[in-house]
Amino acid sequence: MKAPPEAHPPLPAALAALTGQGVAAIDTPAAVIDLDAMERNLARMAAFARTHGVRLRPHAKMHKSAFLARLQMQAGAVGVCVQKTSEAEALSAAGVTDIYISNQVIDPAKLRRVAALAQRLQAAGGRLAIAVDSLEGIARLAAAVESHTTSGQALLDVFVEIDIGQGRCGVPPGEAAVTLAQAIAAQPVLRFAGLQAYHGRAQHLRGVDERREAIARAARAVQDTRARIEAAGLAVPLVTGAGTGTFALETASGAWDELQAGSYLFMDADYAANAHDPAQPAFEHALFIKSQVISVNAAHAVCDAGHKSHAIDSGLPRVHALPGQGALSFANGGDEHGILHSVAGDGKLAGATGPALPALGDVIWLIPGHCDPTVNLHDHLIGVRGGLEHGTVERVIRVDARGALT
Numbered sequence: 001m002k003a004p005p006e007a008h009p010p011l012p013a014a015l016a017a018l019t020g021q022g023v024a025a026i027d028t029p030a031a032v033i034d035l036d037a038m039e040r041n042l043a044r045m046a047a048f049a050r051t052h053g054v055r056l057r058p059h060a061k062m063h064k065s066a067f068l069a070r071l072q073m074q075a076g077a078v079g080v081c082v083q084k085t086s087e088a089e090a091l092s093a094a095g096v097t098d099i100y101i102s103n104q105v106i107d108p109a110k111l112r113r114v115a116a117l118a119q120r121l122q123a124a125g126g127r128l129a130i131a132v133d134s135l136e137g138i139a140r141l142a143a144a145v146e147s148h149t150t151s152g153q154a155l156l157d158v159f160v161e162i163d164i165g166q167g168r169c170g171v172p173p174g175e176a177a178v179t180l181a182q183a184i185a186a187q188p189v190l191r192f193a194g195l196q197a198y199h200g201r202a203q204h205l206r207g208v209d210e211r212r213e214a215i216a217r218a219a220r221a222v223q224d225t226r227a228r229i230e231a232a233g234l235a236v237p238l239v240t241g242a243g244t245g246t247f248a249l250e251t252a253s254g255a256w257d258e259l260q261a262g263s264y265l266f267m268d269a270d271y272a273a274n275a276h277d278p279a280q281p282a283f284e285h286a287l288f289i290k291s292q293v294i295s296v297n298a299a300h301a302v303c304d305a306g307h308k309s310h311a312i313d314s315g316l317p318r319v320h321a322l323p324g325q326g327a328l329s330f331a332n333g334g335d336e337h338g339i340l341h342s343v344a345g346d347g348k349l350a351g352a353t354g355p356a357l358p359a360l361g362d363v364i365w366l367i368p369g370h371c372d373p374t375v376n377l378h379d380h381l382i383g384v385r386g387g388l389e390h391g392t393v394e395r396v397i398r399v400d401a402r403g404a405l406t
């Protein structure tokens with residue numbers, strides 16, 4: 001007889017043996033988490049939410065890990081967001097019980113999986129929520145849930161997604177959202193939970209003033225939509241949204257009740273290029289790609305991490321110089337290689353008289369441009385305690401929802 005699949009297959013032996021060893025034992029390229037920096041980010045975000053009386057539901061599409069989701073919930077998060085049905089299934093299978101799919105699901109077969117998961121989570125004392133942006137989507141969701149509920153009672157919370165500037169999913173703020181809220185409320189098996197309002201484009205506007213203006217406009221749209229739904233006789237229990245670039249602005253506006261920021265935990269190079277808003281905590285880089293120099297010539301060195309190790313949609317990684325190391329720039333060397341040049345004090349590429357290139361075998365730490373798609377390239381994240389230079393591997397973190405794209 002065939003053995004049933006294990007929810008948690010054992011770690012490969014080489015990875016299991018890493019725990020307790022120094023960073024030098026980590027083979028390259030590898031995704032490494034500086035656990036001390038990550039825990040400071042975790043605590044700063046949790047403290048922000050607590051102090052400002054706003055709920056925190058971090059986006060787990062960033063780390064795709066049940067261990068990290070549970071850590072966030074232990075620190076005060078009410079649950080996590082995901083973007084895909086299969087991400088929700090993977091995290092739930094690994095023990096996460098409060099999950100919000102902050103996205104549209106329209107395929108009937110997938111909606112039946114959503115309904116089945118909602119039932120499993122509810123039976124386990126947890127909950128599932130989802131967003132919608134069409135009457136057709138609501139009808140399909142209701143049909144899927146009806147086929148799964150025996151009691152006829154609501155199985156999941158449903159948010160109406162409004163487009164507040166992202167130009168992606170969502171109906172325009174205002175009357176279109178009222179129509180959808182009423183359509184949800186008319187379905188006995190669904191519960192109208194409020195508004196999904198996420199302004200993705202505002203997250204990476206570099207200037208604080210630009211971000212402030214974008215979120216001020218979005219807040220007016222949210223408040224107007226909320227007032228219209230309430231005028232139609234429906235309570236709006238919650239407005240949820242916001243990301244790492246703007247969450248202090250959504251919070252200050254008073255229009256949002258729940259924050260969905262995700263990247264704050266690892267903090268990538270692209271977010272670090274935003275001008276810092278003093279109203280929000282400063283976050284540290286916690287996700288690194290450990291890489292090794294495999295070739296050196298007169299002009300450059302080559303490391304063993306290319307864009308199969310890190311995403312490049314938001315720019316190439318930055319090289320993280322450890323104390324005593326010279327500055328290096330990273331150029332695209334393709335799938336498996338990175339080209340390193342040394343950088344002079346004036347920021348220009350150094351010539352023959354500039355700082356020396358790293359030597360064969362030297363370790364290079366990269367800060368990825370975009371954390372979410374970088375994590376999705378790795379099965380495991382190696383958690384290091386005590387710093388990148390002299391630290392020790394404390395735990396290997398499974399990327400439970402790696403490749404969960406459906």
Ligand SMILES: Cc1ncc(COP(=O)(O)O)c(C=O)c1O
Binds near residue numbers: 081
């Ligand atoms: C719907 C939604 N909410 C929240 C976030 C979190 O943003 P970040 O990881 O940039 O903090 C994202 C990211 O793309 C998103 O798509």
